[in-house]
Amino acid sequence: MYKRILLKLSGEQLQGQFDGGFDADRAAWIADEIKKATSAEIIVMIGGGNYARGAQLVGKGVQRVTADNIGMMATIMNAVALADVFNSKGLAARALTNLTLDQVADQFTHRRALSHLAKGRVVIVAGGIGRPYLTTDTAAVSLALELECDAILKATKVDGIYDSDPTKNADAKKLVTLTYQQALEQPDVKIMDKAALGLALEHTQPLVVFELLQLGNIAKAIAGEKIGTTISS
Numbered sequence: 001m002y003k004r005i006l007l008k009l010s011g012e013q014l015q016g017q018f019d020g021g022f023d024a025d026r027a028a029w030i031a032d033e034i035k036k037a038t039s040a041e042i043i044v045m046i047g048g049g050n051y052a053r054g055a056q057l058v059g060k061g062v063q064r065v066t067a068d069n070i071g072m073m074a075t076i077m078n079a080v081a082l083a084d085v086f087n088s089k090g091l092a093a094r095a096l097t098n099l100t101l102d103q104v105a106d107q108f109t110h111r112r113a114l115s116h117l118a119k120g121r122v123v124i125v126a127g128g129i130g131r132p133y134l135t136t137d138t139a140a141v142s143l144a145l146e147l148e149c150d151a152i153l154k155a156t157k158v159d160g161i162y163d164s165d166p167t168k169n170a171d172a173k174k175l176v177t178l179t180y181q182q183a184l185e186q187p188d189v190k191i192m193d194k195a196a197l198g199l200a201l202e203h204t205q206p207l208v209v210f211e212l213l214q215l216g217n218i219a220k221a222i223a224g225e226k227i228g229t230t231i232s233s
């Protein structure tokens with residue numbers, strides 16, 4: 001059983017039944033799933049790909065820094081809506097942001113995050129690291145290190161990492177455990193960007209990749225049950 005975990009949710013997971021944007025029903029479903037694991041302290045690093053990704057917006061005059069700022073603002077939209085839905089479902093939550101937007105959400109500080117956790121609240125962190133040229137995956141690893149999380153649980157569409165693409169290869173085998181070195185070297189492993197994996201490798205931060213949309217999976221991952229793929233040193 002992990003005591004403190006970082007749950008990485010991508011923006012796509014919040015769009016639920018829609019092609020983009022925020023699906024409150026999906027957010028409510030996630031709240032119910034997190035409630036099954038009440039004893040752990042939970043930090044959520046939220047993505048923004050359901051609204052905007054920097055790399056896709058850049059060009060035709062839009063600069064990379066501008067595009068990434070838009071991407072980070074997208075994560076703030078997700079975080080404040082997610083916090084509202086969690087609170088409405090009886091799951092106490094607060095949104096903090098690393099990209100300052102004072103009127104919308106409190107700025108992330110280490111002490112503020114710890115104080116919310118001590119009060120039993122889920123801390124939802126937006127704005128990635130608050131700087132361009134990064135992703136919320138890298139931000140997730142950095143934050144998990146900063147807050148001394150026992151593990152990063154990365155929720156995905158698939159039930160773990162395979163030795164080849166399971167949608168193209170019927171013989172693809174699921175890997176139950178993987179070292180960071182293997183994850184970095186395998187071209188088929190695209191579960192996280194290399195910067196994120198490199199940071200996790202350097203600091204031996206355990207990472208579990210698991211399928212979100214299975215009832216009980218978040219609680220199982222937090223309980224340390226062997227689901228998905230565990231990456232460690």
Ligand code: UDP
Nearest residue numbers: 011047048049054068071072128129135136
């Ligand atoms: N982003 C950034 N710095 C960060 C985190 C995110 O510039 O520290 C930007 C980047 O443009 C990224 C976008 O915010 O594409 C949304 O984050 P991400 O793509 O990681 O979201 P996800 O794919 O998890 O939904």
